[in-house]
Amino acid sequence: MNKFGKYFEGKPIVVTGASGFIGSNVVRSLELAGARTLALVRPSSDLWRLQSLNQETSVLSVPLEDQHGLKKLFQIERPEHIIHCAAPIHLSLIEVDQLSHNQLIADNHLINIFKANNDVGGTLASFVHICSSTIYDWSPDRYILSENTALNPATLRGKLKLSQLNTCIGLAEKNEIPLRVGRIFRAYGPWDFNDRFINRALNAAFGGAAVPLGDGSFKRDYVHVNDICNGILGLIEDNSLATISLNFGSGVDHSPSEVIQIIESILDRKIPVIRGTFPKNIMDRGRYKADISLAKSILGWEPSFNLTEGLKQTINWYKDFFKVEINDD
Incomplete structure (x- = not known):
C-alpha cells in the first residue's frame, strides 16, 4: 500500500548501502511509493535482500569510492534525492586505529557523492542521512533521548557515526543542500x-x-523497520524541511x-x-x-x-x- 500519494511517482532516488538491512527495506518502500529507485551496492555485496524487485528499481554496482562511476550516474539519472544508508563497517569496532581508518572511508564516500552532484550542476533537492542513536550521551538516570540530547558516543562505532554525521553536515552546508537526518534506534x-x-x-x-x-x-527501544522507512520517506516528501534531525524509535x-x-x-x-x-x-x-515527539509534530509520524x-x-x-x-x- 502506498501511503505517500503521488509525490514519489517516477522520481529518481538513489539509495546507498542498498543491500543492507535498512537500505533494502528503504528500496522496497520506495517501490511501493512508485519511485524510480537507483539501488547502489558494492561489487562484492550479497544481493539476497534485493530479490524480486520491480522494473522501476535498478540495482547498480557503483562503489562509493568510484568518483567516475558516481559522476556518470548523476549525469545519466539526475537523481533528486539521496538516502545514504551505506556504512564502511558492519561489525563492532574494537581498536582506535580501526576508527581512524573507517572515518577516512566514510568521509571519502560522502565527499565523492557531493562532488558528483556538483560536477553535473547539482540535481539534489535533499540528502537524507541514516544515522544512529549510538551518537547520544546517556546514562541510567538520563535515558529518554531527544534530538536536543548531547552527542557524546560511548562506543567507537558511535564515534564513527557521529564523525560521519559531522562530515555530512559540513558538506551539505557548503553545497547548500537540505540535509535530513534519521536517528535510528534498535531496528x-x-x-x-x-x-x-x-x-x-x-x-x-x-x-x-x-x-x-x-x-x-x-x-x-526496538523499532520496526517499516516504521523507520515511513519516517525516512516522510523526510523526503516534506519539501518545507531544511536541515533537520529526527528520532525514529518506538518511544x-x-x-x-x-x-x-x-x-x-x-x-x-x-x-x-x-x-x-x-x-x-x-x-x-x-x-x-527515544523521545519521538518531534517526529510526530513535524512529520505526523508515529510507529504503527x-x-x-x-x-x-x-x-x-x-x-x-x-x-x-x-x-x-
Missing part, C-alpha cells in the same frame, strides 16, 4: 539476519543455538527477558536461553529509549507497530522466507 524486522538479539532469539526458537541472557536489567523500551517472553507467547513455546554472567557490553547499562505486533509480522516473514517451522524436539 528489527524482515530482511534482518545479522547477529542482533531479536535474530538470535528467533534462531533459537526455530532450533538454533540457545540465547545468552544475562541479568536482563537493561532495556532498549517504549523493553528488556531482553521481555522480548523473549513476547516471542514465546506468539509461538506458544519456550525459547532456550543460557542464563549467567557474560562479558559486559558498554551499551548494556540501564534504560535507553508495537513490539508484539512487530514481532508477529517479523516471525511470519521469517517462517515464510526461510521455510522453517518450530522444532518441538
